[in-house]
Amino acid sequence: MNLKPLADRVIVKPAPAEEKTKGGLYIPDTGKEKPQYGEVVAVGEGKVADNGQLVQMQVKAGDKVLYGKYSGTEVHVEGEDYLIMRESDIFAILG
Amino acid sequence: MNLKPLADRVIVKPAPAEEKTKGGLYIPDTGKEKPQYGEVVAVGEGKVADNGQLVQMQVKAGDKVLYGKYSGTEVHVEGEDYLIMRESDIFAILG
Amino acid sequence: MNLKPLADRVIVKPAPAEEKTKGGLYIPDTGKEKPQYGEVVAVGEGKVADNGQLVQMQVKAGDKVLYGKYSGTEVHVEGEDYLIMRESDIFAILG
Amino acid sequence: MNLKPLADRVIVKPAPAEEKTKGGLYIPDTGKEKPQYGEVVAVGEGKVADNGQLVQMQVKAGDKVLYGKYSGTEVHVEGEDYLIMRESDIFAILG
Amino acid sequence: MNLKPLADRVIVKPAPAEEKTKGGLYIPDTGKEKPQYGEVVAVGEGKVADNGQLVQMQVKAGDKVLYGKYSGTEVHVEGEDYLIMRESDIFAILG
Amino acid sequence: MNLKPLADRVIVKPAPAEEKTKGGLYIPDTGKEKPQYGEVVAVGEGKVADNGQLVQMQVKAGDKVLYGKYSGTEVHVEGEDYLIMRESDIFAILG
Amino acid sequence: MNLKPLADRVIVKPAPAEEKTKGGLYIPDTGKEKPQYGEVVAVGEGKVADNGQLVQMQVKAGDKVLYGKYSGTEVHVEGEDYLIMRESDIFAILG
Numbered sequence: 001m002n003l004k005p006l007a008d009r010v011i012v013k014p015a016p017a018e019e020k021t022k023g024g025l026y027i028p029d030t031g032k033e034k035p036q037y038g039e040v041v042a043v044g045e046g047k048v049a050d051n052g053q054l055v056q057m058q059v060k061a062g063d064k065v066l067y068g069k070y071s072g073t074e075v076h077v078e079g080e081d082y083l084i085m086r087e088s089d090i091f092a093i094l095g
Numbered sequence: 096m097n098l099k100p101l102a103d104r105v106i107v108k109p110a111p112a113e114e115k116t117k118g119g120l121y122i123p124d125t126g127k128e129k130p131q132y133g134e135v136v137a138v139g140e141g142k143v144a145d146n147g148q149l150v151q152m153q154v155k156a157g158d159k160v161l162y163g164k165y166s167g168t169e170v171h172v173e174g175e176d177y178l179i180m181r182e183s184d185i186f187a188i189l190g
Numbered sequence: 191m192n193l194k195p196l197a198d199r200v201i202v203k204p205a206p207a208e209e210k211t212k213g214g215l216y217i218p219d220t221g222k223e224k225p226q227y228g229e230v231v232a233v234g235e236g237k238v239a240d241n242g243q244l245v246q247m248q249v250k251a252g253d254k255v256l257y258g259k260y261s262g263t264e265v266h267v268e269g270e271d272y273l274i275m276r277e278s279d280i281f282a283i284l285g
Numbered sequence: 286m287n288l289k290p291l292a293d294r295v296i297v298k299p300a301p302a303e304e305k306t307k308g309g310l311y312i313p314d315t316g317k318e319k320p321q322y323g324e325v326v327a328v329g330e331g332k333v334a335d336n337g338q339l340v341q342m343q344v345k346a347g348d349k350v351l352y353g354k355y356s357g358t359e360v361h362v363e364g365e366d367y368l369i370m371r372e373s374d375i376f377a378i379l380g
Numbered sequence: 381m382n383l384k385p386l387a388d389r390v391i392v393k394p395a396p397a398e399e400k401t402k403g404g405l406y407i408p409d410t411g412k413e414k415p416q417y418g419e420v421v422a423v424g425e426g427k428v429a430d431n432g433q434l435v436q437m438q439v440k441a442g443d444k445v446l447y448g449k450y451s452g453t454e455v456h457v458e459g460e461d462y463l464i465m466r467e468s469d470i471f472a473i474l475g
Numbered sequence: 476m477n478l479k480p481l482a483d484r485v486i487v488k489p490a491p492a493e494e495k496t497k498g499g500l501y502i503p504d505t506g507k508e509k510p511q512y513g514e515v516v517a518v519g520e521g522k523v524a525d526n527g528q529l530v531q532m533q534v535k536a537g538d539k540v541l542y543g544k545y546s547g548t549e550v551h552v553e554g555e556d557y558l559i560m561r562e563s564d565i566f567a568i569l570g
Numbered sequence: 571m572n573l574k575p576l577a578d579r580v581i582v583k584p585a586p587a588e589e590k591t592k593g594g595l596y597i598p599d600t601g602k603e604k605p606q607y608g609e610v611v612a613v614g615e616g617k618v619a620d621n622g623q624l625v626q627m628q629v630k631a632g633d634k635v636l637y638g639k640y641s642g643t644e645v646h647v648e649g650e651d652y653l654i655m656r657e658s659d660i661f662a663i664l665g
Binding site: 002006042050051052073 | 619620621623624625628629636638657658660661662663664665
């Protein structure tokens with residue numbers, strides 16, 4: 001995919017609603033229609049701290065992540081739906 | 096559990112509502128239905144301060160903690176319910 | 191008591207409403223039902239400043255303190271009621 | 286008085302509503318019932334700046350001060366009424 | 381006048397509503413009743429920056445200033461009305 | 476004009492609504508009644524950063540600028556109308 | 571174009587609603603009327619950080635960018651419509 005997120009933004013490919021991860025993770029019923037689980041496909045270079053220093057990203061492309069139900073902005077690229085969100089919208093990485 | 100929280104997030108396994116700790120701690124009646132007491136099962140690496148420096152976590156896996164009644168986001172992993180919250184949502188550690 | 195407050199939190203044992211301190215301090219009538227006076231029973235290690243430095247606590251266990259009427263969260267431990275609040279909710283120490 | 290204010294807090298003894306200072310200062314009619322003029326009786330050690338440094342207080346015990354009409358919290362000590370406020374609630378010192 | 385403003389506060393003597401400055405400045409009709417133009421009579425020592433450093437004041441006693449219509453708190457000293465405001469409420473100095 | 480703006484404030488002479496710049500810039504119909512285009516006539520010395528350092532202004536007297544429709548406070552000086560606004564209210568300089 | 575954006579502002583030429591990029595990117599139906607995709611035509615010199623340091627821009631003129639649907643202020647220059655927005659309103663660069 002040819003989108004390069006800016007700052008501390010992350011592009012995530014949401015998992016299909018019916019998907020169930022190997023680790024047995026699934027999203028509670030109330031979250032079924034818009035899953036909170038996905039895979040990171042691209043990350044920005046990080047946020048600039050108040051002192052002008054770059055803060056490294058903690059997630060990387062390929063990470064399976066859990067994120068807030070209302071996080072991110074939907075974008076449609078090459079026939080697929082993605083979400084662009086800030087790294088702070090990501091709760092945890094599925095290890 | 097295979098979830099790695101990001102930044103200053105903590106994953107907590109809430110105690111059953113009827114549970115009573117050894118120390119005699121219990122949550123007042125108004126808190127019964129959704130207990131404010133639980134055990135930390137995973138912690139992030141810490142928050143990045145305004146100067147770009149990492150702030151160490153004060154809680155660790157295994158800590159019994161007290162937290163705000165409306166803290167955290169519920170997540171269901173391998174048949175169990177957990178809460179993902181920020182460390183600042185935790186009031187105290189039961190020593 | 192076996193609760194260790196996190197960050198700049200303080201655990202206070204509120205004084206009984208009828209109590210009158212040696213110094214003659216008492217709370218005005220409007221404050222009678224939920225006293226604003228109590229004794230500190232445990233303190234956290236302090237808040238982390240914006241530059242990542244630890245800010246020492248000014249109150250310590252045993253201090254008699256005056257605090258805002260709506261400060262803190264109630265918690266019941268070993269048959270007693272306590273309040274968990276931030277140090278910034280404490281107005282003054284009764285010397 | 287045996288109350289030691291915390292941080293940048295100040296304890297003020299409000300002047301009686303009918304009082305008129307030597308300098309001829311008096312509070313406009315709309316302010317009569319709860320005077321905005323008083324004497325500082327105790328001060329805290331100062332606020333901790335964002336970099337963890339202590340900021341010295343500008344007022345001291347004995348200063349006659351002018352403060353906002355709705356500033357501070359009332360407290361009754363040894364038969365007298367006082368106000369506990371932050372130094373930033375004080376507008377000016379009557380020299 | 382014997383009032384010493386604290387921090388970045390300024391005491392201003394508002395110009396009479398009918399006054400017209402030499403430079404030809406006057407306040408539009410909507411501002412007539414409570415003029416936005418006055419003379420500085422006293423200034424504080426300045427605000428303390430986030431790093432604990434003192435920020436010098438830009439206005440001084442004697443400066444003719446323009447300020448926001450709803451800026452400041454009215455105070456009556458020795459038979460005269462003044463406004464106490466923060467330096468940031470002052471828009472410009474009439475040179 | 477004899478007004479010296481404080482801090483990061485700028486005094487702007489708004490262009491007449493019917494004016495059309497050489498570069499062909501004009502404001503869309505919805506902005507006709509109160510133009511968003513004008514010329515800087517005076518600038519302050521800059522804002523003081525959180526560390527007490529002065530931040531230089533980017534605009535100077537004579538710059539043609541584009542600003543938000545609801546930016547600034549109107550002031551009438553020597554028979555002319557001006558706007559006093561902060562530099563951050565200015566979007567761009569017409570080069 | 572002769573507009574020089576201030577600080578961290580960016581001027582973007584929005585793509586026509588019907589445009590489809592080479593990479594196959596298009597905006598979902600709900601976004602058709604006001605496209606979120608465009609080309610950067612001018613950038614400011616960057617934002618000044620809290621410590622007075624200049625933070626470099628990440629986008630440059632010529633970049634194809636994706637931005638929030640309600641981002642920016644419309645401006646009409648030399649017969650064309652542009653948007654002036656802050657760099658933080660830009661989500662990603664189409665590489």
